[in-house]
Amino acid sequence: MSELSTKPYLIRAIYEWCTDSGLTPHLVVAVGKHTRVPMEFAKDGQIVLNVSQGATRNLLIGNDLIQFSARFNGASRDIEVPIDAVVSIYARENAQGLSFALEEEAGGVDETPLGDVASSPSPDDEPPTPRSKPQLKIVK
Numbered sequence: 001m002s003e004l005s006t007k008p009y010l011i012r013a014i015y016e017w018c019t020d021s022g023l024t025p026h027l028v029v030a031v032g033k034h035t036r037v038p039m040e041f042a043k044d045g046q047i048v049l050n051v052s053q054g055a056t057r058n059l060l061i062g063n064d065l066i067q068f069s070a071r072f073n074g075a076s077r078d079i080e081v082p083i084d085a086v087v088s089i090y091a092r093e094n095a096q097g098l099s100f101a102l103e104e105e106a107g108g109v110d111e112t113p114l115g116d117v118a119s120s121p122s123p124d125d126e127p128p129t130p131r132s133k134p135q136l137k138i139v140k
Helices: 007-020 114-119
Strands: 025-031 044-048 056-061 063-070 075-082 085-093 097-100 109-112
Touching: 007 025, 007 056, 075 097, 085 109
Parallel strands: none
Antiparallel strands: 025 044, 025 085, 056 063, 063 075, 085 097, 097 109
């Protein structure tokens, strides 16, 4: 019997923490042939998706796939994201969450808490930069 991945459980946990805390959960997704997202919003092979209760309809975070409907430029779109394509999940307001390695390693998926990145000491006494901290821009 193969071991279950912890990744979908961690994604659901951070999602629940965000919603319970009144924060806005966002997913960073690596766009690939198995992801069904609006490609016109993807940048550098990734897309950031707001997965809050107000922004999605029929959200289902399963063990293999995340599915929901959302509006993009006023048009409803069905979104399907394989769990393996999720790069990170974080709260928009404070950038706390988890970042995942894209490839599976022998011991499972590498999880890095985004909120704890600055607390680890650096040999050069310079603060380390987050691995894949999302950058949000205001679009007018």
